[in-house]
Amino acid sequence: MKLLATLALSVALCGLITPVATAEPRGTPLRQAASVDRVTMLTERRAAVFVNSPAMGRVIQVQVLLPTGSTPRPTLYMLDGAGGGEESDYRESTWTQKTDAVGFFADKDVNVVLPVGGTGSYYTDWKRPDPALGVDEWETFLTEELPPLIDARFHGNGVNAIAGLSMGAHAALNLATRHPAMYGGVAAFSGCADNSQSNSKLSVRATVAWKGGDADNMWGPDGDPDWAANDPMRNAEALRGKEIYVAVGNGVAGPSDSPTTTEGLSAITLGAALESAALHCTQLFDQRLRQLGVPATFHYRPNGTHSWPYWQQDLHDAWPTLARALGR
Known part of the structure; x- marks a missing residue:
């Protein structure tokens, strides 16, 4: 875990992020309902x-993959x-x-909603605007503002599931534990569900710093209650009764990793360390759910780095679990 945080932070120090326009701070009463622009x-x-x-005080883009027909769907x-x-x-x-998500979902009777944005945000509600990342109120956006608009415009039937990878894997598990009535299932790929250990906190901070932000503006200093309130490991009991799929590799280069490209070389170096750390987190989460007696499917890939070819396969493998959660 220390290696994960150190590597992520080192990457952060080498990069820049374009500031996002700020808006009203958290806690300001909303003056109007969200609407489709x-x-x-x-x-x-x-x-x-x-x-x-x-x-969030701005226009947010989401893309929606649509099935054929107009009957109500999840x-x-x-x-x-x-x-x-x-x-x-x-x-x-x-x-x-x-x-291949567009093609993969072409024959499936579901709406697929893909937010654009959320860099370094953990898709959560931040305590205050960040000088680099601006206003992040993603939890409110994803759970309160967006779903009614999607359902109304695209024939949604109110049945939902959520999936994510890496930072988004933590966020998917976090939203599912914080809003258990909203999601019937969750899939998490190559993530870390833990906020309680010091190394886990450090890796969260490093991820945010990688994108130019300060996690104190997200959940406060390490002892702040918001860290525990957004800890899927601690709050895992809320997942009881849901369809759960969790996948991770082990950091060992596999058939999809090639040192002959810049992206492939990055996967073999930094991606190997990140996936190794995700493996440790996933094992802890597996133990936690077993202790609670919460059924879940865990898939430990025999190889694989922290990279997109593996997450594409994870999506395919997770679909039967997600389909059950969606009634499909």
Whole structure:
């Protein structure tokens, strides 16, 4: 875990992030309900939805993969890692840029919602605006503002599940524990569900710092109650009765890792250390759920780094679990 935090922080010190426009601080009464600003149909079955978010004080883009027909259907929310879509300059979620998600869901009767943005945010509500990352009220946006708009416009039936990778894996588990009535299932790939250990806190701080932010503005100093309130490991009892799928590699380079490209070399070096740390966290979470008697599917890949080819396969493997959660 110390290696994870050290490597992530070292990357953070080498990078810059474009500041995001700030808005009203947390706690300011909302003056209006969220609303759809506009919808752009990128294809017949892929929509870019721009939402006026009072919580965040700006327009947020989400993309929605749509099934055929107009009958009521469930919704799967899919969260990015720490980049939050920066890999495409925020034109789309990295799920659609780096995986076959568009084609994979083409024959599935679900709405798939992919937020664009959330860099380094853990998709949570921050205590205060951050000088680099701006206003982050993602929990409010994802659980209160967005779902009614999606359901109303795209024939949602109110049944939801959530999935995420890396930072988004923590966020998916966190949102599922904090809003158990909202999600029937959760899938988490290569994440860390723990906020209680000092090394886990350090890795969260390093992830936020990697993107230019200060985690004190998110959940406060280490002893602040917000760290415990956003700890899926501590709050795992809330997952009882849900469909749960968790996957992780072991950091050993596999068939999808190639040292002949810059991206492949990064996966073999930094990605190996990150996945090794995620493996340790996943084993602890596995033990925690077993102690509680909460059923879950854990898949330990025989190899694999912290990289997109493995998360694409994880999505495929997790689908039967998510389909049950969605009634499909």
